[in-house]
Amino acid sequence: MTTNFSASCHQVWLVCIPLALLLHAGTLNYFSDQFRGQPPVAIKTAFGRALRNFAPIVVCAVVFYLVWTLAGGLVVYQETFLTYVRSMLPGAVRQHISLGLLTVSFDVLVFLLQWVAVPGLLLPLTLRAADQGFRGFGRSGWKTWRITIASVQYWLILAVAALLGVYGSNTLLGWRPSSESPTFAERQRILFSGWFLPTASGFSHGWWLVP
Numbered sequence: 001m002t003t004n005f006s007a008s009c010h011q012v013w014l015v016c017i018p019l020a021l022l023l024h025a026g027t028l029n030y031f032s033d034q035f036r037g038q039p040p041v042a043i044k045t046a047f048g049r050a051l052r053n054f055a056p057i058v059v060c061a062v063v064f065y066l067v068w069t070l071a072g073g074l075v076v077y078q079e080t081f082l083t084y085v086r087s088m089l090p091g092a093v094r095q096h097i098s099l100g101l102l103t104v105s106f107d108v109l110v111f112l113l114q115w116v117a118v119p120g121l122l123l124p125l126t127l128r129a130a131d132q133g134f135r136g137f138g139r140s141g142w143k144t145w146r147i148t149i150a151s152v153q154y155w156l157i158l159a160v161a162a163l164l165g166v167y168g169s170n171t172l173l174g175w176r177p178s179s180e181s182p183t184f185a186e187r188q189r190i191l192f193s194g195w196f197l198p199t200a201s202g203f204s205h206g207w208w209l210v211p
Contacts, residue, residue, distance in 0.1 A: 128144060
């Protein structure tokens with residue numbers, strides 16, 4: 001039975017992951033068309049373009065996952081690295097910098113790297129890939145990428161979206177119904193909060209990335 005359950009889970013993931021990629025790519029295409037000032041287009045047009053460009057979208061998703069995982073893997077070196085850094089500080093400085101302070105600073109750095117820097121560097125190319133396919137990786141795509149990542153406002157939007165999407169959703173998901181028999185409304189609040197903030201965070205990333 002365990003084997004059957006595991007196989008069913010893998011089948012569900014094989015369906016959900018492509019659908020999630022198409023959902024986000026189609027949404028990026030739709031809002032890109034709107035912000036470019038084009039005449040109103042049907043949603044199916046934007047999602048059809050995302051379906052045609054599915055291969056480059058998968059390439060971007062795989063690269064994002066690998067780099068994102070590597071960034072998160074830095075936590076493994078937290079204890080040894082921070083202990084070494086603190087031991088190398090002069091005694092007068094070490095008295096005012098505790099290991100706890102270095103740990104918090106390291107956690108913030110990893111968070112910014114994993115949830116702001118990595119998505120921020122890859123999202124402009126992902127938008128171009130969803131819109132133009134592999135042609136989005138051409139010279140014009142890299143030009144748009146350089147312009148986008150040079151914008152301070154762009155990075156501020158990403159930072160706010162990351163805070164809302166990660167810490168905000170974790171906080172709301174930590175809420176529990178006050179009674180042993182939660183009402184339907186309370187259950188819906190928990191489920192909705194867990195879905196809405198990450199989704200809003202992802203969409204706010206895309207709205208800024210208009211070529």
